[in-house]
Amino acid sequence: MEEPTIAAKEPKPLELAPGTYYWCACGRSAKQPFCDGSHQGTGFAPKAFEVTERKRVYLCQCKRSANPPFCDGSHQKLQTPIERNPRSETGACLQTRARP
Numbered sequence: 649m650e651e652p653t654i655a656a657k658e659p660k661p662l663e664l665a666p667g668t669y670y671w672c673a674c675g676r677s678a679k680q681p682f683c684d685g686s687h688q689g690t691g692f693a694p695k696a697f698e699v700t701e702r703k704r705v706y707l708c709q710c711k712r713s714a715n716p717p718f719c720d721g722s723h724q725k726l727q728t729p730i731e732r733n734p735r736s737e738t739g740a741c742l743q744t745r746a747r748p
């Protein structure tokens with residue numbers, strides 16, 4: 649199977665209400681970090697997950713987390729040194745400028 653597309657090199661912080669959510673595993677969704685059906689024909693499928701009480705989450709957008717749909721810091725291995733923010737507890741980036 650091909651590698652998933654990297655949607656972003658930082659997690660998406662969200663405050664989620666109780667419910668069922670479908671995390672995009674392929675990285676092609678235009679509604680990151682959630683599935684919009686763009687995985688059709690790719691061999692990827694969304695990952696359903698439940699939220700039982702309102703809480704803040706950090707959802708993976710690099711699609712390399714070993715604990716999907718949650719960020720495990722794997723995006724930091726994909727970043728150049730200038731993109732890393734060593735002071736961030738989530739590893740979120742300070743800079744997201746495009747590379748030449």
Ligand code: FES
Pocket residue numbers: 671672673674675676677682683684685686687688692693694695
């Ligand atoms: S759009 Fe990516 S898994 Fe559905």
